[in-house]
Amino acid sequence: MNAAPSILTPAKIGPVEIRNRIVTSSMCLYFSGKNGEVTDKMTAFFVNRAKGGMGAFIIPANPHGENKRARGSLADDSRIAQWKPLLDAVHGAGAKVFCQIHPSSTQFGRKEFKSETSPFELTSTELQSLIESYAIGALRAKKAGFDGVEIHGAHGHEVALLLSELLNTRTDLYGGTLENCARSVTEMVIRMKELCGADFPVILRVSGEERIPGGRKLPESLKICQLVQKAGADAIHVSSGMPQSEEWECPPSEVEQGHLAWMGKALKEKLKIPVIVVGRVVNWEVGERMVDHGEADFIAVARASLAEARWADSISHLAKGEFYPVRKCIGCNQGCRTRREQNKSMAACLQNPVLGQEELLHITEDLKGKNVRVAVIGGGVAGLEAANVLSKRGARVTVFERENRLGGTFYWASKAPGKASYTNVIEYYEKLLPSQGVTIVLNRALDAVPEGDLVVLATGGDPIVPPIPIDESVKVWNALDFIKRNVFDAGRYVIVGDGIVGYEVADAVAERGKEAVVVGNDPRDPVATLGVARWHFMEKRFAESGVTLVRRSTVKSIDAKGLTVRDEEGVETRVEGKGPFECVLACGYKPASPEFIEKFQRNGVRTLLVGNAEKSGDAMDAIHGAFDKTISLAFGARG
Numbered sequence: 233m234n235a236a237p238s239i240l241t242p243a244k245i246g247p248v249e250i251r252n253r254i255v256t257s258s259m260c261l262y263f264s265g266k267n268g269e270v271t272d273k274m275t276a277f278f279v280n281r282a283k284g285g286m287g288a289f290i291i292p293a294n295p296h297g298e299n300k301r302a303r304g305s306l307a308d309d310s311r312i313a314q315w316k317p318l319l320d321a322v323h324g325a326g327a328k329v330f331c332q333i334h335p336s337s338t339q340f341g342r343k344e345f346k347s348e349t350s351p352f353e354l355t356s357t358e359l360q361s362l363i364e365s366y367a368i369g370a371l372r373a374k375k376a377g378f379d380g381v382e383i384h385g386a387h388g389h390e391v392a393l394l395l396s397e398l399l400n401t402r403t404d405l406y407g408g409t410l411e412n413c414a415r416s417v418t419e420m421v422i423r424m425k426e427l428c429g430a431d432f433p434v435i436l437r438v439s440g441e442e443r444i445p446g447g448r449k450l451p452e453s454l455k456i457c458q459l460v461q462k463a464g465a466d467a468i469h470v471s472s473g474m475p476q477s478e479e480w481e482c483p484p485s486e487v488e489q490g491h492l493a494w495m496g497k498a499l500k501e502k503l504k505i506p507v508i509v510v511g512r513v514v515n516w517e518v519g520e521r522m523v524d525h526g527e528a529d530f531i532a533v534a535r536a537s538l539a540e541a542r543w544a545d546s547i548s549h550l551a552k553g554e555f556y557p558v559r560k561c562i563g564c565n566q567g568c569r570t571r572r573e574q575n576k577s578m579a580a581c582l583q584n585p586v587l588g589q590e591e592l593l594h595i596t597e598d599l600k601g602k603n604v605r606v607a608v609i610g611g612g613v614a615g616l617e618a619a620n621v622l623s624k625r626g627a628r629v630t631v632f633e634r635e636n637r638l639g640g641t642f643y644w645a646s647k648a649p650g651k652a653s654y655t656n657v658i659e660y661y662e663k664l665l666p667s668q669g670v671t672i673v674l675n676r677a678l679d680a681v682p683e684g685d686l687v688v689l690a691t692g693g694d695p696i697v698p699p700i701p702i703d704e705s706v707k708v709w710n711a712l713d714f715i716k717r718n719v720f721d722a723g724r725y726v727i728v729g730d731g732i733v734g735y736e737v738a739d740a741v742a743e744r745g746k747e748a749v750v751v752g753n754d755p756r757d758p759v760a761t762l763g764v765a766r767w768h769f770m771e772k773r774f775a776e777s778g779v780t781l782v783r784r785s786t787v788k789s790i791d792a793k794g795l796t797v798r799d800e801e802g803v804e805t806r807v808e809g810k811g812p813f814e815c816v817l818a819c820g821y822k823p824a825s826p827e828f829i830e831k832f833q834r835n836g837v838r839t840l841l842v843g844n845a846e847k848s849g850d851a852m853d854a855i856h857g858a859f860d861k862t863i864s865l866a867f868g869a870r871g
């Protein structure tokens with residue numbers, strides 16, 4: 233490619249020029265203080281990405297109501313000053329910052345929130361004061377130093393509800409027809425312009441399609457955008473989904489990159505103002521194509537910027553074919569959505585352990601020149617992350633892997649339906665580690681310790697085999713061997729274990745159109761195990777192909793005709809189907825045995841256990857655990 237990529241050319245929102253077409257869309261990361269304070273954590277996060285080349289950020293702040301950790305507050309005038317250090321630092325790094333005026337209550341429609349959060353019960357006067365509070369929020373944002381604001385009209389928050397012809401039950405001027413449903417937003421735009429001035433940009437974020445039964449489609453969203461444009465808005469930011477269709481707000485790996493490009497094209501054809509388009513843009517070429525093909529003026533990048541702070545900076549290098557390893561978001565939602573929501577904790581990322589701690593954690597080259605030699609045994613994600621950190625610190629690291637490829641179990645996880653992009657995690661290490669001087673030795677199973685200062689035992693766990701009497705006529709596999717074998721010649725499968733691996737095996741079976749029964753005693757619902765987005769698509773496949781879940785139950789025995797299961801109350805039942813079946817055990821992993829570990833400790837070299845070799849967990853546990861253990865590991869006098 234000769235010319236600079238189109239995605240890196242400057243463009244304007246209203247009068248505000250942005251240095252390129254890349255915007256980090258709004259995310260409630262829970263990096264704020266518990267009363268909505270702007271923290272060093274927030275500043276570090278945004279400044280690192282501004283230095284990493286992002287053109288602009290859209291940062292959420294609530295204009296009214298209760299202040300929370302989810303986002304910074306602009307709920308009263310006393311909150312204006314707290315934004316200055318962050319905004320100065322981000323501006324200093326060349327990026328622009330818009331404030332997403334984000335309601336303080338959360339989405340209506342999620343079962344954990346009560347109906348009081350509905351804006352449909354407000355009187356007309358109360359609704360008008362809500363509109364005014366958004367406008368005052370915009371004025372505070374202007375005073376704080378933001379370059380513009382975004383009205384959060386997507387994903388089922390109060391504005392999205394008011395915009396929804398399907399859900400809006402108001403009978404006054406703010407409900408009923410599409411024009412009436414759009415009125416609160418058009419009035420907001422007009423009032424924001426009155427208070428902040430015509431040249432202070434206002435963006436509307438809208439779900440182009442609500443993706444709920446009977447929900448709004450793009451042609452009606454276009455009409456809303458036209459009304460809002462007429463009211464004076466400076467840009468439209470198109471997303472999709474409502475709380476009941478979260479799989480479209482934060483789509484999983486199986487949804488194609490740039491999946492909303494078609495919406496951007498349709499909107500751009502009819503609107504005069506710029507259109508920002510979000511939606512799983514991970515490979516920069518996808519964003520480039522969208523800009524080149526008239527599908528977007530700006531690309532919004534959310535999760536990809538959590539995984540990689542230098543995402544935007546990588547583009548000019550990658551476009552010239554230069555070496556620039558980047559962590560590519562795999563759409564797993566594990567750290568940024570599922571755990572964040574389940575634990576009410578900060579957003580994290582499966583593959584980027586520094587996210588959320590960027591103000592604190594810096595890998596220093598403290599081992600440089602000290603001739604510290606490290607042998608990492610096992611090239612799964614835990615071993616690779618340990619090798620990454622220790623080599624960055626300056627140790628001489630060699631990774632020994634018994635297979636002919638890196639990645640361990642996670643490589644095989646990527647073979648499950650819709651998870652091909654999971655190999656991004658492994659490819660990143662494959663590129664990065666040799667550039668940091670790490671020697672990779674494949675096809676080498678070690679069972680004794682090489683010379684050195686430290687052995688990192690990253691050999692993974694051993695599959696747990698439950699003591700279930702199984703008739704010898706039934707073929708039995710452990711889950712990993714089954715996935716590796718990739719042969720699905722039985723008519724039916726019984727899968728024992730309803731953790732992530734059990735479901736993934738069932739999904740692989742379902743993809744081949746075969747029947748499966750999954751039996752397990754995990755108390756969590758599958759949606760909790762897999763996350764909303766992945767479960768949504770998997771559940772559909774299960775229904776189509778005939779996967780049955782027998783939950784909160786233990787398998788007592790398996791014979792040629794079927795199995796006997798016992799539920800939580802101790803009631804035993806038979807599960808039988810037609811014809812023969814095979815059995816797959818997905819009952820988890822146990823850590824490396826003491827005898828195994830001892831083999832590596834014989835010559836007195838220090839040993840560090842990481843990943844599943846230390847304790848059973850998923851890939852995020854393995855990567856984060858390896859990072860935590862190696863970043864500050866002290867070495868003796870020689871080291």
Ligand SMILES: Cc1cc2nc3c(=O)[nH]c(=O)nc-3n(C[C@H](O)[C@H](O)[C@H](O)COP(=O)(O)OP(=O)(O)OC[C@H]3O[C@@H](n4cnc5c(N)ncnc54)[C@H](O)[C@@H]3O)c2cc1C
Nearest residue numbers: 610612613614634640641645677678691692843844850851
């Ligand atoms: C089907 C499936 C789907 C999954 N999906 C997900 C998911 O969506 N999200 C998630 O977070 N987790 C998922 N997991 C779990 C995840 O893959 C594991 O938790 C994680 O990969 C464990 O990493 P590890 O590095 O600790 O161990 P492993 O990946 O087991 O790596 C150990 C490595 O050590 C090598 N080794 C062992 N002994 C020796 C020796 N003596 N010498 C040299 N090399 C040796 C092995 O060959 C292997 O490469 C899934 C697992 C499966 C099976």
Ligand SMILES: Cc1cc2nc3c(=O)[nH]c(=O)nc-3n(C[C@H](O)[C@H](O)[C@H](O)COP(=O)(O)O)c2cc1C
Nearest residue numbers: 257258259260292481510511512533534535568579
């Ligand atoms: C942790 C997290 C928090 C989010 N919070 C918000 C939010 O406050 N406002 C909003 O409009 N969208 C929010 N989103 C949605 C993102 O802005 C974005 O639309 C979505 O992640 C899809 O883009 P991506 O595929 O680039 O990640 C959030 C997404 C994530 C991952």
Ligand code: SF4
Nearest residue numbers: 561564565568581582
């Ligand atoms: S946790 Fe998964 S989806 Fe979220 S940013 Fe990281 S890789 Fe992407």
